[in-house]
Amino acid sequence: MGACASTDNAVSEKFKTQKLATVVQQQGDVREHYVFDKQLGKGNFGIVHLVFDKKTNEKFACKSISKRKLVTPEDVEDVRREIQIMLHLAGHKNIVNIRGTYEDKNFIHIVMELCSGGELFDRIAEAGHFSEKRAAEVMRTIVSVVHHCHTMNVVHRDLKPENFLLTERGPNGVVKATDFGLSRFFKDGASLDEIVGSPFYVAPEVLKRNYGKEADIWSCGVILYILLCGWPPFHGDSTQAIFKSILSAPLDLKSDPWPRISPDAKDIVRRMLARDPRKRLTAEQVLNHRWMSDNNANPDEPFVPEILIRMRQFTKMNLLKREALKVIARSLPPMELAGMREMFHDMDEDSSGTITVDELREGLRRKGAEIALSEVQRILNDIDLDGNSKIDYEEFLAATMHLNKLSREENMIAAFEYFDKDKSGFITRDELVTAMKEIDQEVDVDAILAAVDKNGDGHIDYEEFCLMMRATDLDVLKTAHEALKTKVMNKNVVQAKMQSEPVREDSSFDLRRPSVSQHGRSPPADEPEHEPEAAT
Structure with a gap:
């Protein structure tokens, strides 16, 4: 009986490995390109190492996720989706960029930008609380990331100081968002119903199982509250007590140190933490709030949705380059196209497989871009390479994919x-x-x-x-x-x-999950089999 059970387990493990053989649909030996150095961190699903590019000697972080630990289809999909989302959001200066993904028999390897300055959480813990000026600077960075996510049809769902890293220690460290393990693609106007996130930062509508991108602004409001006073606005001795406080407790803006905090700071916090998501500020409204302006933290220029920036770039390119981008888009692996596919379907309101000028104008309007019909028509005409007065999927990909794809030979x-x-x-x-x-x-x-x-x-x-x-x-x-x-x-x-x-002119350029973040607070797990070895 015991021998039989042992055999069954062995077969099961073999089946899992075979089934998960193409998690990222991109095979390759990571050690052909990188030298593994010291271990930087370890969590339930894998290990993070410092690695060096063999050609340039640049430093990166490599998260190696044990495929043996991905025991359910949901685990596999979580990893796949997080990589898709990070690739989709690539190019933003405050989001950790993925350098490449690799897969072998036992591990999925994600090589990404190295952030060696620790977590934003640790900075807050050291300082107790921030000055209004410093808090505004940090909030500008965080909300600009959220604005980018929302205009790219991504809702983060787990915003908290632990999920922001600094590129280096000291005053020059740049804040970067990481850990998109709970993030999802979404359609404008659609609602989500999973209760996910970290208790202190969860929006009330998440607990009611009916929410959208507005939940991210609530989480940002909680972060801002903590930055200004040092503790969360809603708390309790247990998760259920915290949730009860989120749903019904009054927002305290009177206890120390709030009497010394400016009225404008209190106003932005109050409006970010409005329990009715319809009355809550949007990311753009947060960035343009008077408090941000008073602390010199307004955007340097008006925010333009990333998709419109890319479309405008595309229209300035010569026709050869536009057609070449269409060829490149056609050859990209599905992993890299998931986000743009979601955005196309969001704009294609009648599911016809094409985007009309009215659908393009409405889709851009929903992302905060109010532009003249004449410009929308001109953009469509320049993207419409086959001349049928509509934008098909390949044309959309060519016009909206990030130009970092051109760096790949x-x-x-x-x-x-x-x-x-x-x-x-x-x-x-x-x-x-x-x-x-x-x-x-x-x-x-x-x-x-x-x-x-x-x-x-x-x-x-x-x-x-x-x-x-x-x-x-x-x-x-x-x-x-x-x-x-x-x-x-x-x-x-x-x-x-x-x-x-x-x-x-050419143009230039549930909370336990297998995250691809460089850090994690989950307790150490047993060593996975065939653990990637550091260089000696």
């Missing part, structure tokens, strides 16, 4: 080879003409060639193609003008040649 090669039909190693004028005809676009191919063909040999090699894809507006415009001028002088073309269609 495999993406650039795939795009170049798409245009290099004869595999000669060059994109010729004829190949450009063919590519433009395939998408039914009339464009001055000679102007594109002049802008990209830096050495003037009449075609585009791979290096020139990469320079074009990664160039800034000014670089491309200057190159185009110089190339056209040289062409005119050398060939004595007629002056009318200079009056051809102008080149477009």
Whole structure:
């Protein structure tokens, strides 16, 4: 009987490993690229090591999640979703960036930006409470992250000081958000019903199982309250007592030190902690509140939704680059597209598979972008590469994916080879003409060639193609003008040649879960089998 049970357990473990073989759908040996050094932390699901990039010697953190510990489909999905969300939010200066994901037989490895300055929680504990000016600076960072999340259709659901790290110790440490293990993609107007989060920071509507992105602002309000006075606004001796306080206890803005805190500070706290989420401030309203302004913590410029920034960048690119981005988008793994897919479906209100000008305008409006219909129409026309007056999924991906995808060599090669039909190693004028005809676009191919063909040999090699894809507006415009001028002088073309269609400017660039964070307060777990070894 015992032998039989032992055999069953062995089979079960083998089945789990096989079943979880492609958690991140990206295989590879992390040690081909990184040298493992000392252990930085350990939790229930894995271990964090300091690692060094073999090529650059840069330091990173690598979280190695034991696949043996992912015992349910929910555990697997939690890891997958968190990686998807962090990839989706990439590029924000106050969010920890993922450098790469790897997977082997026993572990999922997530290499990410190293934050060696500890948790924001520890800074608060050391200080007791912050000055209003310092609290406003921290709140600006936190709420700017929340604003970015919300405009990218992500609700965090576990905002607390422990989930913000500092890049270094001392006054120059930059605050970075981490631990998106409870985050979810959401549709504007849709509600969630899971009770998740950390007790002190949970919004009342979460406890009522009917909430949306407004719950994140409540959590930010709790953090601000703690920053200003040193303790949470709602507390108790047990989780249930805390929840009862959140639902019904009055907000205390009278006890010490609140008499010494400014009226504007009390006003923003009161409005962030409004129990009715409909009366609660939005992220943008928090950032533009008078208290933030009085403490020089207002945004340097008006906040524009990230998706609109990316669309505007896309419209400034030449047609070759726009079509190349479409090729890259088509070749990206599903893991990297999950967030953009959610955003597309959110804008595609009638589920037709395309976005009309009205749907685009309404989708941008819901994200806080009130722009003229004429600009919305122009944006749609420039994104609509096939000319059907709508934006399809591939066109949407090309226009909204983060340009950090251009740093990956495999993406650039795939795009170049798409245009290099004869595999000669060059994109010729004829190949450009063919590519433009395939998408039914009339464009001055000679102007594109002049802008990209830096050495003037009449075609585009791979290096020139990469320079074009990664160039800034000014670089491309200057190159185009110089190339056209040289062409005119050398060939004595007629002056009318200079009056051809102008080149477009290019654009530059439940709480226990398997989190990919660099830290954690969960109790140490048993050593997982085949633990990644540090370098000796």
